[in-house]
Amino acid sequence: MTFRLLACDIDNTLVRFPEPPSPRIVQAVRRASQAGATVVLVTGRAFRRARPIAQALGLTTPIICNHGGSIRDPRDGSTLYRSTLPQTLTHEIVCWLKDQGVCVLLFEGDRVFRDCPPERIVPDFQVYAQGEHAVLVEDVRDHIPQETESVLSTAYDHDHLGTVFERASNRWDSRVRVLFSHPYGVDIMPPSGKSQALAWLAAHLGIPQAQVLAIGDGKNDVDMLAWAGMGIAIGDGEQEAKAVAQVIAPPFDRDGAAWAIEQYVL
Numbered sequence: 409m410t411f412r413l414l415a416c417d418i419d420n421t422l423v424r425f426p427e428p429p430s431p432r433i434v435q436a437v438r439r440a441s442q443a444g445a446t447v448v449l450v451t452g453r454a455f456r457r458a459r460p461i462a463q464a465l466g467l468t469t470p471i472i473c474n475h476g477g478s479i480r481d482p483r484d485g486s487t488l489y490r491s492t493l494p495q496t497l498t499h500e501i502v503c504w505l506k507d508q509g510v511c512v513l514l515f516e517g518d519r520v521f522r523d524c525p526p527e528r529i530v531p532d533f534q535v536y537a538q539g540e541h542a543v544l545v546e547d548v549r550d551h552i553p554q555e556t557e558s559v560l561s562t563a564y565d566h567d568h569l570g571t572v573f574e575r576a577s578n579r580w581d582s583r584v585r586v587l588f589s590h591p592y593g594v595d596i597m598p599p600s601g602k603s604q605a606l607a608w609l610a611a612h613l614g615i616p617q618a619q620v621l622a623i624g625d626g627k628n629d630v631d632m633l634a635w636a637g638m639g640i641a642i643g644d645g646e647q648e649a650k651a652v653a654q655v656i657a658p659p660f661d662r663d664g665a666a667w668a669i670e671q672y673v674l
Contacts, residue, residue, distance in 0.1 A: 413615045415606050417624035418451040418461050421642055421665050436666040437465045440673045450602050452628050455480045475628050476605035477557035489608050491598045492555035499552045501559050501596055508572050510561040516553035523548040530592040559596040566591050589628040603635035623665050640668040
């Protein structure tokens, strides 16, 4: 089978924050592109955190961001696809999260709304509190966008976030998708995930499902790994990801993603 579309998760698949991708990863991705494969990043990161990784890898292909909430062109930032929460539901979610004592960030395209001080935001998410697109408001409940791609709740207390995750999952059930894919962050987003955005992009590019190879490590990669023609999980990834994968690659520290590309694309 020739794989024409290579979909790669970022964190703990291609990079480990805050380190850049390894030379072997960079070489494998660039060789795959040169060989004719369309390589796309499929990440839980918002566009501003994903774009530098695309640049480091020499990619100009669309980026699937926010756990599948949007597809953006890294060259000019234009949006190709969006899946969003309605304003009324977002307001309900935000009001509930504020009562849980966590910091709340709302993502609307490039803009990020927050009312919590920077010291309450863990280092991984500091980029969302900086720059012209970071919007600090007095009360985020009064600034709910018409369409929100993701609601991120963050705190330094991992155990408390675990409780928030469980309560949110039970409270909204199938109305939203709740992910605890970061030790200090719980995302609430539309029910669709990475697989739906990847399916849209594959159809947009005229590439059949059977010719899509996906590589990932986390709970938010499960639907993507299951949907792709072949799903490859990083060896030290989450058990849920490895359970649906057809192939288990070496662990991250042994450049498992590069191995997968070398074995199945190159």
